[in-house]
Amino acid sequence: MRNFKDKKQYVIPGDVITTSPLRLRENVMLDGKKIIATSIGLTNIYDDSVRVIPLSAVYLPKIDDIVIGKITSIFGNSWFADINSCYEGMLLGQDVFGRGSSPTMSDMKSRLDIGDLICAKIANFDRSREPLISIADQNLGKIDSGELVKISPPKIPRLIGKHGSMIQTIESSTDTSITIGQNGLVVVSSNESNGLLKAIEAIQMVEEQAHLADLTDKVKKMLETNGD
């Protein structure tokens, strides 16, 4: 499954990737016998399947994704958060105050007000309703400090790296702590401003060069040279 047959190729929508009978995965479609890319990106051809890793895409919520959102409105018993997607995240009051509670508007505002940043998990999502988000877990909830960086959502796996190698490299060499949302929002926090700026620079470098190989080494080199 993990063995690459061919070198990765760059595709744009409409490009024919292959005509061999492979299982279709993300961002590809079948037209007769031709397998066609539907997104700008890099192809990955495995032994039995094919997919395109997009370089530009809209974030679609997936259950159990960790996302970073900004509260945009409070309505009735719930908060609505901008989660950098085409849908707004809905956070129910009972998720924060417990079941059966009926918090007043001032209760809700004192806990989370409009403009607050939260780290949340997608609790439920189907195409007929707004995605339900939850902050009832460890490490979730309001984010008090840090710098918000926005990158393209499909590049998040690159920022994390294999088994978290990329993000660990950036965190350890700049002495920062980085919270990554799968929706393309990243919060960097640190007590020291130089490290903070360097970490942001590294994240932006990942975003710009996500389609190139050996990115972890390049970022490592960049972080080392700047440290001098």
Next chain:
Amino acid sequence: MVINLGGRKSDMVLLDENGIRCDGRKVNETRKVTIKAGVLKNASGSAYIEFGGNKILAGVFGPRDVHPKHMSNPDTGILRVRYHMEPFSVGERKNPAPSRREIEISKVIKEALEPAVMLEKFPRTAVDVFLEILQADGGTRCAALDAASVALADAGIPMRDLVCACASGKAGDALILDVNNEEDQAGQADMPIGYMPNLGKITLLQLDGVLTPDEFNKCIELGVEGCKKVYEIQKNALREKYFSKGD
């Protein structure tokens, strides 16, 4: 021979005896096309096209919430297109309010893009395409469609294929590719074609003028050839934005 250019009389020759057109092109030659993807920071996707004398800016937003809410569809996303000519885009100031012609072109461009865009992945949302004609020189609907399709791909919206467009027509009793402003006004026929090159499907076909059935078939063939030329330029514009850095 005296020809009529939008009410103005001119002794311009549309096609001379050597088969050279009024702007120096051969009959099967397009004008110079340049496209640049990702020119606007605040839009999800954008493109700028120069198609001969046409200068067009395309911006795409979304998928995003639909307002007014009753327009949203729980089964699929919707596409909205606004084609708009700037007051300074033509010789005499154009009233910036949407005219009958602009509303029609918005509709045909929307319908030309719909088969390509996979909106069913984003139910209850809208994708908005804004096309601003900064300078018009005949064939703006084709050029605007070319820019719109590059901007949609740039926005990361899944597409079955890019849509490329080019007009063909008849002027000076000859079939010509890529009709310019003079040929549009004084020529015998103008036929804009929108085409999905990899799927081999036509998504836009209009005809203004008179052609025999035989001429019509030849015109389509000629137009599709032109579309394929434009497609290469669209492809290069996207490749340049996404794959050139750091190579």
